[in-house]
Amino acid sequence: MSLPDAAREALDVFEQAAGWEQRARLLMQWGERLPPLDATQQCEANRVHGCESQVWLVAEQTDGRWHFKAASDARLLRGLLALLLVRADGLTGSQLQQLDLPAWFTALGLGRQLSPSRSNGLNAVLRRMAQLTDGA
Amino acid sequence: MFQPSPWRADFPAIAALQRQHQTYLDSAATTQKPQHLLDALSHYYTQGAANVHRAQHLPGALATQAFEASREKVAAWLNAADAQQIVFTHGATSALNLLAYGLEWRLEAGDEIAVSALEHHANLLPWQQLAQRRGLRLVILPLDANGHIDLEAALQLIGPRTRVLAVSQLSNVLGTWQPLQPLLDHARAQGALSVVDGAQGVVHGRHDVQQLGCDFYVFSSHKLYGPDGLGVLYGRREALGLLRHWQFGGEMVQLAGYQQSSFRAAPLGFEAGTPPIASVIGLGASLDYLASLDATSVVEHEAALHRHLLRGLNDREGVRILGVPQLALASFVVEGVHNADLAHLLTEQGIAVRAGHHCAMPLVNSLGLDGAIRVSLALYNDSHDLERFFSALDQALELLR
Numbered sequence: 001m002s003l004p005d006a007a008r009e010a011l012d013v014f015e016q017a018a019g020w021e022q023r024a025r026l027l028m029q030w031g032e033r034l035p036p037l038d039a040t041q042q043c044e045a046n047r048v049h050g051c052e053s054q055v056w057l058v059a060e061q062t063d064g065r066w067h068f069k070a071a072s073d074a075r076l077l078r079g080l081l082a083l084l085l086v087r088a089d090g091l092t093g094s095q096l097q098q099l100d101l102p103a104w105f106t107a108l109g110l111g112r113q114l115s116p117s118r119s120n121g122l123n124a125v126l127r128r129m130a131q132l133t134d135g136a
Numbered sequence: 137m138f139q140p141s142p143w144r145a146d147f148p149a150i151a152a153l154q155r156q157h158q159t160y161l162d163s164a165a166t167t168q169k170p171q172h173l174l175d176a177l178s179h180y181y182t183q184g185a186a187n188v189h190r191a192q193h194l195p196g197a198l199a200t201q202a203f204e205a206s207r208e209k210v211a212a213w214l215n216a217a218d219a220q221q222i223v224f225t226h227g228a229t230s231a232l233n234l235l236a237y238g239l240e241w242r243l244e245a246g247d248e249i250a251v252s253a254l255e256h257h258a259n260l261l262p263w264q265q266l267a268q269r270r271g272l273r274l275v276i277l278p279l280d281a282n283g284h285i286d287l288e289a290a291l292q293l294i295g296p297r298t299r300v301l302a303v304s305q306l307s308n309v310l311g312t313w314q315p316l317q318p319l320l321d322h323a324r325a326q327g328a329l330s331v332v333d334g335a336q337g338v339v340h341g342r343h344d345v346q347q348l349g350c351d352f353y354v355f356s357s358h359k360l361y362g363p364d365g366l367g368v369l370y371g372r373r374e375a376l377g378l379l380r381h382w383q384f385g386g387e388m389v390q391l392a393g394y395q396q397s398s399f400r401a402a403p404l405g406f407e408a409g410t411p412p413i414a415s416v417i418g419l420g421a422s423l424d425y426l427a428s429l430d431a432t433s434v435v436e437h438e439a440a441l442h443r444h445l446l447r448g449l450n451d452r453e454g455v456r457i458l459g460v461p462q463l464a465l466a467s468f469v470v471e472g473v474h475n476a477d478l479a480h481l482l483t484e485q486g487i488a489v490r491a492g493h494h495c496a497m498p499l500v501n502s503l504g505l506d507g508a509i510r511v512s513l514a515l516y517n518d519s520h521d522l523e524r525f526f527s528a529l530d531q532a533l534e535l536l537r
Contacts, residue, residue, distance in 0.1 A: 020484035020485065021535065023484075024480075024481055024484065024535055052475075052491060052492045052506075053506075053507075074476040074480075075474065075536070077477075
């Protein structure tokens, strides 16, 4: 699997994280790297429903490649969003379809964030991403 | 000082959870089960399951006997005059929907239904949807700052047009006892039927439905240390007689023809289809277990843990407790910290608490919040559980602030 540079970097640091505390610190650091979303884009149309916190996801396609922006009011979820975007951003529709995102989060040691009972919203974000990029 | 729970060992799941490094503080959502219940379930399934009220054969007779014995136990637990006033449903939600459909025929446009501002969705949405179907007015009884229904306002709002009053006994978010007695008395004087959602209240202390004088009382088995998939509806005899049948099928029918049928009275007329037989038998076992405990010790134990919980939360800077909880639970938020972040880090540390809107979205929103963390207690919790929670909370807040 060839990874984008930022994703490779994320994998390196998360793989070395010892314990939940360090993972949490890393998540918050990565969350701060998430580029901000314009206030106008934090609108109802971009809201991801099914999360306990507020989450917005924007998907745009240029030259056949998908680019995403995301925001949340919860810090740890911002970190998860950042890790999602470094993996998915810039891929084509068919690359996205083949991308195994649960495996990506599991590789980062964050697989539990995708368990069905979690209401943190990562599952909802993945569903929304698939919906937005479906058929493209 | 360590406060042990003398009943902890009666609940095998607590030890199992502890081995998985989990501290269970979400009993207001559902409780762990006593060994006594597990034995009863195992006995029923290993000795011969059978359907109830149908077969003349021996297994059927034994199952029916055990099933009806549970009805007696539930009636005794609530001090209902007669076991025939106890209807088994598939949950408290199902019981409340039964009421909303069963009473629909009595209501016409312009009539009012009163519910409080703190209702769980299960005691809000069935009435809200009924109001929409029939053009009724849904009146919301406001709360005071402590989290009790504002009695003065409520007595004004419940008037001659009020046909149904549906209120919680104990709030699942605020942990506050509601002023049931004056509300129920007033509702009766106004000619309104009263529905008490006892889902949380029934778990703490014993409640006498005859003394309360409510028309209907609803609770769910799984919050009362019983099996899930089972709710209980108590009805005053005359009130039960007002209900129209709502679900149709096996065993609720008296005479069935292709075009016309007639139906049984309560309770069987409202128990269409095969009921959750094992769960009913299991609830009986849970009630036997609970009845064997010293009720005063249980109440004192829970009260002491609750004081400990409130003290610990109040000691921490920036913690805001919702309302003024009286027992069983406390919901809180922390200034400058998103409750989803806090929930995430408590989960990482094996603390099982509930985060979010607690199925009371309008209430949580009216407090200006989009969620909160709820810690809830049961008789098997001990002070170590709370200490583990507090140390996890401190760790989480240190990371987040």
